[in-house]
Amino acid sequence: MHMLNILALVATVTAAALPNGAAEKRTTTCSTASSASLAAAKAAFTQAKLVPDLIPSFNPEVTVSASFGGKAVKLGNTFNPVETIPEPSISFTAEPGYDPSNTKYTIFLVDPDAPGPAAPIFKDFLHIIIANAQPSCVTSQTRTTLASYQLLTPLSIAAHRYTILVYRQPPNYTPPVDIHYLPGVRNNFDLNGYVAEAGLIGPVGGNYFMEGLAQAVCLVTPNCTSDGTGYPLS
Template structure:
């Protein structure tokens, strides 16, 4: 990864430690491929995406998570990293639909600002070695990886803001929106 890579600029250090991507990860919502830094509105991400995982060995298992490090707002991320989805025991060369959904997909619905929605793919030690947290808010990718002995093998992200939203990253109190 180069220093100009959108993932490095917008996610590494803030959410993830630096890593080298070793497994292809393909994410698509309604057949629209998610590219790092793309913008998707809540109406486009109502249902969980199709996630295809590369690799060359079905015996290697992966865990996929989707987090929002900007919840509830980028200026005041008091719920960071909000966990929207978790799937474990995904065999290599398949997709998330072949894994075990530990936390059902919860559609992102940002209320203020532009939120980064981060997908992280971890390689597991073995089947049944990953467990869902008790709560979705204040999740930590770093702590989760340490606790479950996971290695990051791929990641991607997209930006999301409310349907009528426009502009850059700034905080606007709920009461002043639409004024």
């Protein structure tokens, strides 16, 4: 019995001496992204010209998973407006070198092609901002919705590149006040300006999908165009 007490004391002291969060890491499995998935995301963003149309560079450290009503976003696959009525579910893997239990992130969903990719005069249209997000392995996380989900409203048959981005928050983070948090004031959101003002780091991960209006839907949608401008130019 005396030996068991000694072993229990050693275990307690060892756990107390570990860096903050290290003891939790031993019992919590947090997956990280594979090099192949990160390379695929980087290549997809480059091919879609999201770099530099939306962000100046992209060197992902996490993979971002998202779905609308069970349909997964897969680096450029196509959705229709009915499929994206429900708010998306968004998660991401742990970032190497950062304790997932005390590192938090901000998630954006933006449209760099509003109202149409041929004349994106309303870029970057904001659809979501969620702060204080953590990797999917952290089950007790409490996310803060800054800009609630606004339905996707492409105004052209030509598809828009709806993009999800994840940025790491600095310690003691306070989100900047922004008028774009309000519904109906979402056009011309300055993503990169917001990131700089907030001191966000990244993006550390991202995903995107395509969505436009079908020919039949465009015919009955005010201001919808077939040439990709989003609004008639004449």
